[in-house]
Amino acid sequence: MTLFVSFLLLILPIVSNGLPFSHEKSNSTFRSYENELTDQACGRDTTPGQVPFYASIEWTFQNWHYKLCRGVLISNRWVLTVALYAQEHALYGTLQVVLGDERNNKTIGVEKSYIHPDFNRRTQENNIALLLLKEPVQFSRNIQPICLPEPGQDETFYGRIGMVTGFKEPHSWGRKIEGSNMQVTTIIRSDDCGESYEKFGYNKPIITESFMCAGYTNDVEYVFIPDRGNPLMVNVEKHWVLAGISLHTVPCQNLVSPRLCLTGFLRVGFYLDWIKRTIH
Numbered sequence: 643m644t645l646f647v648s649f650l651l652l653i654l655p656i657v658s659n660g661l662p663f664s665h666e667k668s669n670s671t672f673r674s675y676e677n678e679l680t681d682q683a684c685g686r687d688t689t690p691g692q693v694p695f696y697a698s699i700e701w702t703f704q705n706w707h708y709k710l711c712r713g714v715l716i717s718n719r720w721v722l723t724v725a726l727y728a729q730e731h732a733l734y735g736t737l738q739v740v741l742g743d744e745r746n747n748k749t750i751g752v753e754k755s756y757i758h759p760d761f762n763r764r765t766q767e768n769n770i771a772l773l774l775l776k777e778p779v780q781f782s783r784n785i786q787p788i789c790l791p792e793p794g795q796d797e798t799f800y801g802r803i804g805m806v807t808g809f810k811e812p813h814s815w816g817r818k819i820e821g822s823n824m825q826v827t828t829i830i831r832s833d834d835c836g837e838s839y840e841k842f843g844y845n846k847p848i849i850t851e852s853f854m855c856a857g858y859t860n861d862v863e864y865v866f867i868p869d870r871g872n873p874l875m876v877n878v879e880k881h882w883v884l885a886g887i888s889l890h891t892v893p894c895q896n897l898v899s900p901r902l903c904l905t906g907f908l909r910v911g912f913y914l915d916w917i918k919r920t921i922h
Contacts (some may be wrong), residue, residue, distance in 0.1 A: 647702050670807055684716075685789035685881035692743060693807050693824070694786035694881070697721050699773070699871065700727070700749075703735030712807075712871035715741060715787050718778040720921055722910070723871040724773040724887060725761045739773060742784045756920050758913070759828040766889055767850060770908055772920050789883045790871065791911040798909065799829045799885045804856065804876045806868050806888065806905065827856040827874070827905075829885065835904060852912040854886050874907050884910050 661805050685695070697713040699721075713723030721739050728737065737752035753776045757824030758768040779785055856874055874886040886907030910917075 659889060684787045685883060686786055687774040692784060693873075693875075694742075694784050695788035696741075696807060697875070699723050700738045700740060701727075701735050702738065704814070706735070708908065712869045713739065713773065714871075714873040714887065715779065715785070716790060716884070716917075717787050717921070718781065719775045721775065722884070722917070723771055723773060724889065724908070725757045725769050726766070726870065728755045728765065728771040729757050729761070729763075737773065741779060742782075746784050747780075748779070748785065750779065758916060763869075765785065769889060770887070770913055770916075772917065788875065788916070789878075789881050790914065791883055791885070792795075793899065793914060798854065798911070799876050800831055802829050802876050802885075803827070804829055804874050804885055805882075806874045807872050825868075829854060829856050829874070829876075830922065831855075835906070838842040852909050854907045854909040855904060856886075856907060868905055874905075886910055 677908065695715045697715050699710045699713050701708050702712050711724055711725040713721045715805055716722050725806045737755065738749050740747055740749050742748055753772045754774045756772040756774065758767045758770045761770070762768060781787070804827050806827050807824050832849045832853050832922060835857070854874075868888040870888055870890070872888040873884055875882045877883075886909050889906045889908055
């Protein structure tokens with residue numbers, strides 16, 4: 643209860659007043675991670691309310707077509723996502739990445755999937771993958787790369803306010819409301835998150851340096867559910883920085899109103915060296 647009350651005191655003023663995220667051009671030195679290939683500035687929220695680095699990972703096999711999970715564009719040829727689906731579906735059929743929004747999007751095939759060598763399917767440790775696209779992305783207002791944490795930066799982001807994308811679903815568990823819905827969230831300490839999992843009757847996740855957790859409140863009408871691979875973003879110097887990618891969500895607990903929801907994320911800063919080695 644102490645964790646929940648502290649969380650409410652922190653987040654409710656932000657939800658009510660709105661986040662002061664600027665859409666103005668910034669003089670920040672942030673550049674896309676693969677800056678040897680492109681000088682494109684990263685993490686710019688070019689269209690208010692949209693997520694231009696959002697990626698949908700899809701799979702086709704014969705006459706079958708599925709949306710597997712989500713990912714995030716980190717350069718003009720690389721998408722970061724979870725390893726769980728990329729590993730098994732890359733063996734059969736074709737992986738594709740859809741970038742952009744519902745009206746203006748582009749589908750690009752995946753040339754090769756790079757699964758983290760220490761990925762453990764049972765425990766979900768190191769559940770991270772890089773997808774190399776068959777062709778470079780032409781950046782536009784609705785297709786942009788996100789920034790990765792810089793070495794030496796506060797890569798845990800504990801206590802920071804972030805945003806996570808996902809879909810909304812009515813409490814009656816009816817049809818999903820698709821689209822890049824965004825939810826304000828607070829990044830909390832992993833140990834506190836693990837205790838909350840147990841309190842709500844779920845198995846405590848394996849807490850490692852690569853794990854992070856975020857909590858948020860929901861309204862009474864909808865449950866907000868991030869898909870696996872959805873980005874957890876923090877605004878730094880007017881640029882969006884990728885803090886984590888979603889792994890699993892604890893269903894919202896209607897113990898008090900508003901309800902508290904928890905999502906486990908893979909901490910991207912922990913994998914910067916692996917990402918750099920793979921890309922280069």
